[in-house]
Amino acid sequence: MENYKEKVNTLLLVCTLVATVTFAASYTVPGGYNSSDTDLGIATMLRDKGFHMFVFCDSIAMYSSVIAAVALIWAQLGDLTLVIIALKLAMPLFGVALSMMSMAFIAGLFLTVNKLPWLGIAVLEMGITFLAMLLVILIPLCIPYTPSNGIYRYISYYVIYLVILATGN
Known part of the structure; x- marks a missing residue:
């Protein structure tokens, strides 16, 4: 149970950080806001x-990050079944949140530099x-069940192994 509690707390912290960053990005949009009278704000x-x-x-x-955070808050009630269900719900949502946050960053940065093709x-x-690369790393972590099919385990093992070799760790 202690192992699960540590996982829940770590994931809750990171989900809260993602929610904070995406909330701030929604108010500091690329290009800013109009200051003219007709389109003010x-x-x-x-x-x-x-x-x-x-x-x-x-x-x-x-x-996605808010829903995952709320599920993880529920997981802190102490019931082992609830903890496992919350982690199975939160991990895929957290993967979606990280992927979408990355895509929002790409779109925002592209908007600011697209005048230079x-x-x-x-x-x-x-x-x-x-x-x-993020998706290659996240997909095996976010899939709630690993199929008994050895092919999936074989493929995911070597994909992650190649990523580790590429980073030099």
Whole structure:
């Protein structure tokens, strides 16, 4: 039970941090706000598709992390069954929150540099590459059940092993 309590507390802290960051990002939008009389307080990039992507990803990250945090708060009641159910719910939501927060970052950064085409493309390529690496690491951690099929374990083992070799640890 003590092992689960430590996992719940660590995950709750990180989910709360993700919720805090995404909340702050929703009020400090890329491009800022209009200060003209007709559009006072409206986001300057409101009609840009990249801004729409930023808003959707930031919103999904915020809601996913809040739901995961609430589930983990319930897990602190001490019932082992509740702890296990909360962790099975929170881990995939936490994976979604991290992925969406990364995508919101990519969209926001792209919006700020897209007037220089080569830099915008470089930002997108780097972001997609690192998002793919994040997903390779997160998917095995967020899947609640490991199938008895040995192929899945074989593939996930070597994918994570390659990531460890690539980082040099």
